[in-house]
Amino acid sequence: MDLKEIMQENIFVVIGDTTNKEKYACKIKEGLIEHGYKxxxxxxxxxxxxxxxxxxxxxxxxxxxxxxxxxxxESKKQCKCVVIQPGAESEALLEYLEQNRIPYIQGCLLVGLRLYTKAE
Structure with a gap:
């Protein structure tokens, strides 16, 4: 998946400090909600x-x-893709995702929200 395809999906899980308005996780969560994502x-x-x-x-x-x-x-749930925000990546994380065949991209959902509108 690329960022454009990701922005056409519906149900997102944002992992991070989503309660602190200064943190990117909070900005991403609020931006997704404003644009109609769950x-x-x-x-x-x-x-x-x-x-x-x-x-x-x-x-x-x-x-x-x-x-x-x-x-x-620890997650037992499947997903279509993992987005790894800048600074959230590590060799161990990338290795785990690859070994478990979990699709991922390194990118930013704030950029995705600016560039791509969700198809209705």
Missing amino acids: VYAVGKELSSINEIPEDIDIVDLCINPIRGLELMK
Whole structure:
């Protein structure tokens, strides 16, 4: 998937500090909601991806790579793609995603929101 395809999906999970308006995770969560996406927040609001009651399209990692890797490893839920925000990547995380055949891109959903509108 590329960023344009990702922005056509519906259900996003933003992982990071989604309660602090200064943090990118919060800005991403609010931007997605404003543009009509369904968003779940893991980190400060939910403690695990497994708490989400429905299927997930996109997981957005906007968190320390060590914690992001822990959350991905414990997750029993499938997703179509993981977006790794700048600063959230690590060799261990990329290796885990590749070994488990979990599709991912390194990119920014704020850029996606600016460039691509969701098809109605």
